[in-house]
Amino acid sequence: MSLLEKASILITPTAYDVGSINAIKPKESPFGDLDFTRATSGSVVGTANRENADGELEEVAENVPRINYLGGEGHWLIEPQATNTATYSNDFENGTLFSGGSGAGIDYAVLTSAQAISPDGTNNAWKFADNNDGNSGRVTLRYFGTIVNSGDYNVVSLFVKKQGNNDWFSIALAEYDVASAIAFFNISNGTLGTVASSLTANIEDYGDGWYRISVTFTTTTDVSGAVQFRLAEGDNDIDLTRNGTNGAYIYGLHGEASTNVNATKPTSYIPTSNSQVTRAEDGFGLNTTLDTSLIDSTEGTFYAEMSALENNLVDRNISLSDGDELNTIRFRYTTVSNQLQVTVKVGTSQAAFTTTSFDITNFLKIGLRFKENDFACFANGSQVGTTDTNGSTFPANTLTKIKSARGDNAFDFAGKIKCIAVFKEGLTDTELTCLTT
Numbered sequence: 001m002s003l004l005e006k007a008s009i010l011i012t013p014t015a016y017d018v019g020s021i022n023a024i025k026p027k028e029s030p031f032g033d034l035d036f037t038r039a040t041s042g043s044v045v046g047t048a049n050r051e052n053a054d055g056e057l058e059e060v061a062e063n064v065p066r067i068n069y070l071g072g073e074g075h076w077l078i079e080p081q082a083t084n085t086a087t088y089s090n091d092f093e094n095g096t097l098f099s100g101g102s103g104a105g106i107d108y109a110v111l112t113s114a115q116a117i118s119p120d121g122t123n124n125a126w127k128f129a130d131n132n133d134g135n136s137g138r139v140t141l142r143y144f145g146t147i148v149n150s151g152d153y154n155v156v157s158l159f160v161k162k163q164g165n166n167d168w169f170s171i172a173l174a175e176y177d178v179a180s181a182i183a184f185f186n187i188s189n190g191t192l193g194t195v196a197s198s199l200t201a202n203i204e205d206y207g208d209g210w211y212r213i214s215v216t217f218t219t220t221t222d223v224s225g226a227v228q229f230r231l232a233e234g235d236n237d238i239d240l241t242r243n244g245t246n247g248a249y250i251y252g253l254h255g256e257a258s259t260n261v262n263a264t265k266p267t268s269y270i271p272t273s274n275s276q277v278t279r280a281e282d283g284f285g286l287n288t289t290l291d292t293s294l295i296d297s298t299e300g301t302f303y304a305e306m307s308a309l310e311n312n313l314v315d316r317n318i319s320l321s322d323g324d325e326l327n328t329i330r331f332r333y334t335t336v337s338n339q340l341q342v343t344v345k346v347g348t349s350q351a352a353f354t355t356t357s358f359d360i361t362n363f364l365k366i367g368l369r370f371k372e373n374d375f376a377c378f379a380n381g382s383q384v385g386t387t388d389t390n391g392s393t394f395p396a397n398t399l400t401k402i403k404s405a406r407g408d409n410a411f412d413f414a415g416k417i418k419c420i421a422v423f424k425e426g427l428t429d430t431e432l433t434c435l436t437t
Helices: 429-436
Strands: 009-011 020-024 032-037 048-051 057-060 075-078 082-084 104-107 109-116 125-130 140-147 153-162 168-174 180-186 191-195 200-207 210-218 224-232 247-258 277-279 300-308 316-321 327-333 340-346 348-355 364-371 374-379 401-403 415-423
Touching: 082 247, 104 109, 109 140, 125 224, 153 168, 168 210, 180 200, 180 210, 191 200, 210 247, 224 247, 300 316, 300 327, 300 429, 316 415, 327 364, 340 364, 340 374, 348 374, 364 429, 374 429
Parallel strands: none
Antiparallel strands: 009 020, 009 415, 020 032, 048 057, 075 415, 082 277, 104 140, 109 125, 125 247, 140 224, 153 210, 153 247, 168 180, 168 224, 180 191, 200 210, 300 364, 300 415, 316 327, 316 401, 327 340, 340 348, 364 374
16 A cells, blocks of 8 residues: 555545545545635636646636646646736737737738647647748737836747747847847747846747747836737847748737736636636635544644745645634745745644745645654655654644635645645654655
8 A cells, every 4th residue: 555545635636526626535435525616706707728638728617626737747727816918819910918009910921810720729820920022130920009017027928839940939028118128939949048138038838849938027117018929030030031931830829917026927828809808716625624534633644746836935825724724734835935834833833844945836745744742844755854842733623624725715825736635644754755755
């Protein structure tokens, strides 16, 4: 029997019940579930996208958890509320980006719809090519007069696939506080090229030659400017010979604004048509009470395999609690860079373990033993700090809720989860080392 099979509650990405986060009691039945919410409310939509096991973007209904396969293994994708500010996310002849402006336009380019299979598995990608006028220069898809809020951190993303002779693509900004800034992306091998110091850039592999490219920028004084997508001859070279051989497939324009200085990546793609669209937040366990026979509140082990979406210095939590903050075990990404904090609170703090030794955007296997005067935390096979031999545990039948938030529903989690488990016994150091390795 593996250690995880010894867990009295084991929560792993499964899909037999589309309306719940599925909690499995190993080798037993019935199954137990944690309620899951991503609900439509007013203008906020509960539908959301994931990359399915076939490597295609797929829309998931409201209140259905997303098992996302981007990057390989399936995991739950838990995201905060977000808005795509592009009013026509996949119509590059219409729409605006963020707010204001004269709408989409092209220079020395030809746009043709329905030219390739997009990341969503249908023939709705556009061909963006040079106009074959025989001259040398730029080929641009542009959004002029694009207005953003002063001080916001704005993320612009687009799916791109190589189509013509050129291996490079770029995103350029003009007329904001920094007069011009540009980032280059190699859409042949999925690497970054030259990136202006005022920008943060990312490229992510979506399979079948598709990459999602993005830049993040901020401006405080000049809040109206241009966002431009261009074919490129090479790294740091946007002038090419327009001879009809240069082009790329494009799909899925997405704009997001954040007040967080550490926001550097877009959340999952939100389709739009004729208006901006806001996607609801993901959450689980906020209203579920677990079977207390599965948890020994006086002794046990709490385990999770999870990662953050970004190292963005936002307080994010997964908890085992009584539904309040006063009696809770927390796995927490804090407001300190790459900091993981694990705490036990029984009215007052009983134990706390903190480390900055890991990149929290990578999956961490975290295990906490809680016993009277015996608390220990392990992460990725190593003990965090030392064993705490002074502290009380919970009265019987106290711990009844696992949440994607702190015990009192504050400080919601955002990230990816492969597994959560609760053991009715405090695992030994050797077992915790094995479990988290």
